[in-house]
Amino acid sequence: MKAILMTAIGSPDVLQVQTLPTPILEQDTQLLVRLKAAGVNPIDTKLRQRGTFYPDRMPAVLGCDGAGIVEAVGSAVQQFRVGDAVYFCNGGLGGHPGNYAEYAIVDQQFVAHKPKSISFAEAAAAPLVLITAWEALYDRGRLEAGQQVLIQAGAGGVGHVAIQLAKLAGATVCTTVSSPEKAEFVTQLGADQPILYKQVDPVDAVLHWTKGEGVDLAFDTVGGAVLSQSFAATSVYGDVVTLLAPNTNTDWKTARDRNLRVSFELMLTPMLKGLVKAQQEQAKILRQCARLIDQGQLTIHVGQTFSLDQAAAAHQCLESGSMMGKLVLLID
Known part of the structure; x- marks a missing residue:
């Protein structure tokens, strides 16, 4: 063969x-x-x-x-x-x-x-993206109907599936994207609020969208500084799930101060x-x-x-x- x-x-x-x-x-x-x-x-x-x-x-x-x-x-x-x-x-x-x-x-x-x-x-x-998004949202993040979710890089392989699974669970979804074309794509998938992260500060945008509270669940599919960004955009006692290993500059203080539950997903x-x-x-x-x-x-x-x-x-x-x-x- x-x-x-x-x-x-x-x-x-x-x-x-x-x-x-x-x-x-x-x-x-x-x-x-x-x-x-x-x-x-x-x-x-x-x-x-x-x-x-x-x-x-x-x-x-x-x-x-x-x-x-x-x-x-x-x-x-x-x-x-x-x-x-x-x-x-x-x-x-x-x-x-x-x-x-x-x-x-x-x-x-x-x-x-x-x-x-x-x-x-x-x-x-x-298969890989379905299992990853499913486990991250439903098993690690324990997503429930009515919650607000941030999905980082919603137009990507895992992200575009995660948007749909979050909506199927009854959540409202904001997601970061890099271009108007991707914003249109994720909106068609059901995202409620695309955030053009090259044009606006994503954390400010999430806090504005959630009236200052932060999301119940943030799903980081990018890693690096985006994990720390996800901590800052998540509500007190909220959940953050990441696919990547944290780097040495990760802002663990914000995660601790907010009493976040941080989970890793590796399917x-x-x-x-x-x-x-x-x-x-x-x-x-x-x-x-x-x-x-x-x-x-x-x-x-x-x-x-x-x-x-x-x-x-x-x-x-x-x-x-x-x-x-x-x-x-x-x-x-």
């Missing part, structure tokens, strides 16, 4: 097209999936730049997100049949091979049926720690989101697609910033 190998740590040029043996089923609960598309996520570019979680297993096939058609099933598989369309987040961290390839092996426990109403490209764009933890039950819960999230998508209540925006051979170009595009939605590799 054709696959993209990360041959070394470095620039996008280390992503090389190679021919590898087509994987075979090794356990009776596994599926062989003929991939139709693979999502491209910031974690992919970080692993390429810094090294994978399993440096002794180089070269590596990146790509956590996949969507495709089941081509073979193990003898104990009960939930899927050959020909089923599926989507999942599995592999791609340097250990189990990822989805920048024509085929992937994945256990049935970690797979969900693809939403019927969307393309394979949209399905491949969805890769179950995969990294081998937490099977947690991975099963993430597959359940994908099943729930598939229903929402097919009911027209949740959409996935694909900003741009590339062929599998163009994986390096996709990484360059993602690293350039200013994306709306997700990038996807299409696999013939």
